Amino acid sequence: MAQLPAIVIEGPKGVGKTAAALQRASTVHRLDDPAQREVAQADVARLIADAPPVLIDEWQFVPESWDQVRRAVDAQPTQPGRFLLTGSAWPDGVSTHSGAARIVTVRMRPMALIERDLTAPTVSLAELLTGARPAVAGSTDFALEDYVTAILGSGFPGLRGYSDRALRAQLDSYLSRIIDRDFRELGHTVRNPAALRRWMTAYAAASSTTMSYEKIRDAATGGDADKPAKSTTIPYRDVLERLWVVEPVETWIPSRNQIKRLASPPKHQMADPALAARLLGVTAEQLLQGADAGPSVPRDGTLLGALFESLVTLSVRVNAQAAEAKVKHLRTHAGDHEVDLIVERGDGRVIGIEVKLGRSAPRNAGDHLHWLEDQIGDELLDKVIITTGPEAYRRQDGIAVIPAALLGP
The missing domain is CATH 3.40.50.300 (P-loop containing nucleotide triphosphate hydrolases)
Incomplete structure (x- = not known):
């Protein structure tokens, strides 16, 4: 200003x-x-x-x-x-x-982890973006249960004082307003509110995947032969994007080094993982037990893993915006190589980030990051694995292992 x-x-x-x-x-x-x-x-x-x-x-x-x-x-x-x-x-x-x-x-997005006063960050995304590959350090007692609480607790500042039933009621009201009022305010009459909610629930189930919109429509209708037309469901997506309720992660296309056979579908994310969790009706106990919820969708890993990636994506986006960087993802057509998040500087150079739901980063967790470095060389500024573990450190192979709670702007 x-x-x-x-x-x-x-x-x-x-x-x-x-x-x-x-x-x-x-x-x-x-x-x-x-x-x-x-x-x-x-x-x-x-x-x-x-x-x-x-x-x-x-x-x-x-x-x-x-x-x-x-x-x-x-x-x-x-x-x-x-x-x-x-x-x-x-x-x-x-x-x-x-x-x-x-x-x-x-x-402006819902609050990142560091904005919720839950932890004190020790690793700067902006410093990683310099390409100096700095030492990373710090420890946290933020545990898996705390990440689940953060997922369900929402990053909307007005909801920070609520918990349990009151929080669920607030989230339900937020979602109902989208269906009952916000669509109408944008000039779109929702003739079948239940169908819209089913589509939103299927989209929530597809969080952190590149599932096609046709398959999301199938998931929303339970495989019924009598499915709504594309002309009905495409406006759902368009209006929800205009409301900033869904915010897909775009595909990264390298500006200088051409990587062959890149896929182009976006990775699906809602503005706040709490909205996705509420649409799916999942509880903390179910998530911690590895249970699924909502429509059946193909994904690697558990629903908790997908929602944890949603939480990390929100936090990385907030931190990247402060550093004037953009957040995308990479996936080859065959799916044999995939990097969860690509943070891109204005000059096209990037950080590769893998998100792993676990306290440690197994040696093979960095395979796709090493492949990316082989493809683009010095254009890769740093390699990062984000975990739920207690310590931030840099491995001997150069990968920075960072607990999500310790990553700041």
Whole structure:
């Protein structure tokens, strides 16, 4: 804000966008309030007329507000800290390019592990991204049961004080609002809410996999011959992405070193693993016992392993964003080589990360990372295995073994 004239904070409802913006705003327009929205629609220029910084909360309810801010920035492009916009969905008919070089986007996600005040990180992702392959150290008593609690406990800041039945009720309410209200607010009528919830549950079951959307549809319908058409289920995915409730991990495509036979499907993730766990109705006891839940989907390992990868992905994304890096994944067509997470710097050089649900990192756990290094050489800045173990250290083969609780920005 010290240099930029306009910032839009995007992310799912409940991540704290408005709370963060209110701490910095002098003028506030809440467009989710019908009365304030009616005034803004009658005279949209009023939104930018008052003392800056001006917060336009839930701007998508009056899409014309975007153009008002863009034009105001055009008129005075060097005056910083003037506008904050928040949004929980991207409306139809508004191009993300319309604010290029004028309105800068900041993504806000549910809280990473380090943001929940559960542990003190000792390893910096930004330092790993330098390529210096620094020594890693630190210990934690954060155990498997604690990771399960973190998965089920949610990273939405407003839910941090809840537990057990109250937390489950809050998560159920969050999911019901998506189905009953948020789709309608984006102009999509849900004719069969039960079918939408089944699709979301199947998507949750596919967490941390690259399962095709056709198979997700099959899982949602239990293999019934009478399946909903693609024209019905594709909007589910599109709207949930616009609501930032699902956030697939894109495939990494190397910019310089060509790796043959790369597969392109995204890896499925919900914004918060607690949403996936709640859709599946799984408990801590079931997860710790290695039980499955929800529709049957093909996956390597247990449901807990998939949800642990979801939690790690959330944390890595938050830390990577602070380092101006992106998070992707790698998988060859045949599935013979796969790297769970690829953290990519702006120059295309990367860190490879494998996620392992276990206290140790067996020697063969680094095989895909070594293969990646053979393929791209110095373009690989570092090799990392994230575990549930107690110690951070660097193995003799150069791989950094880091407990998820110890990884910070």
